[in-house]
Amino acid sequence: MSLTKTKEVSPKPARLARSRIAVDIGSTVVKIARIGESGGIESQQQFPRDFEAGIARQVESLLERFGVPPESEDVVVCSSANGGLRIGIVCLSKHYSGAALRNQVLLAGANPVFVHDLDEEGGSLTRVDMLLVGGGIDSADAAPLERRLRRFQPARYRFGTLAYAGNSHLAGLFVELFSGAAVIPNPLAETLAGRRLSVFEAVRRAYLDDLVYKEGVSELRSNLSKGIRPTPEIVSQGFQRALAKSSGMEIFGACVVLDIGGATTDLHYTVEIVRDDSEQRPSAGASVARFVFTDLGIVASRDSLMLELRSHPRLYEFLKSVLDDGVREVYQSMREGDYDASPLLLSYGCLFIALERFAHGRGPGLPTADLTRIAQIILTGGASQTMAEKIVGRVFELFRAENSGVPVILIDRRYQMWVDGITWSGHASI
8 A cells, every 4th residue: 555645626716817828938838828817727738849940930830829929028938958057156155145145046047057155265177157156245344355355266266157246345356356257246245144045046147148049039929028037936936825825735734846857856855854964055144945966857958967877875775666576677777777767757757866865965056854754755847747646655665764764755746846936926035
């Protein structure tokens, strides 16, 4: 008998002023949904990306198929087609400044690749789109930090853009030392508990600029492209809206949301799941946090996912939890590198690896979780749609402590969290 609980959701969406069309441009598919006046999903369809036609032509063609003029103002668009900007963070304090900067980067839809201390000599050979240097409250007495900045060597990193978001009294010095660097208002300002969204806004603009010019979104009509938003930000807002009990999705207790896609797996979670002794912590005052696994996906990240699964010490246990038969044959084939895994098996693989990393804090800036505190697991995203609650429960059993509770499992097959986020007028919180 399965220990997994399942729960049916009765949508209770907030009322909208009018019906809308929501469009999500992904790396491999385009999703279009008609949202009724009550906020519920009237209809939705997915279409494979037509790379020959390009984003603009395909989206406008699909809108016309839905009977919606492309120039309509009742169309809202989001996209993750560029996979998210890769951001490297170099900070004064990983525990305070680093957590605040990382959280703003995540909420903006970008992917923090590493969080380093300013004096870390090794640097990183991993290329990032932006190297973000920040930390410290605004203080005129900044002599110690000034000495550290003068020793900083950006050449130890590989990056596209260098940006400074630290003590504003040293912004001029930073630009003098490193010409061409961008300056972002210090998000910590006068206190380590600062809540300004300067980094969030700057990274969000960079994300969208990259998306618009690299992925061809600039060819969309202005009414469609001007309001485009990052899909990870949309899901995060949908999660926050559900927690605020103003959505069609019921959330109770400590919750984990996994958005499994073709290129990445996004983890959204309520912060009470973090272990009390975790070295890494979410930003002070935050109720929710996000982490992105850039190497866990069923299409673009397939090779990196298969490599980790193939060498994983618990591979046999994992396969036994998701397969009904042929476990030994699949195990041997995967160990030898000869197995062509199905998208469904890869989806469960993303779930398995993400939960294990979260349980052990294995990721740059990822806190260590106490999975026994989880009351609910929600799976969303294109790759989750064919997964089964019973199998998800079996995978979770690999991490469940004896005598601990069993979380309720929900697969968001109607993309309600995405709809709640894209139609919400609220703002992201840090």
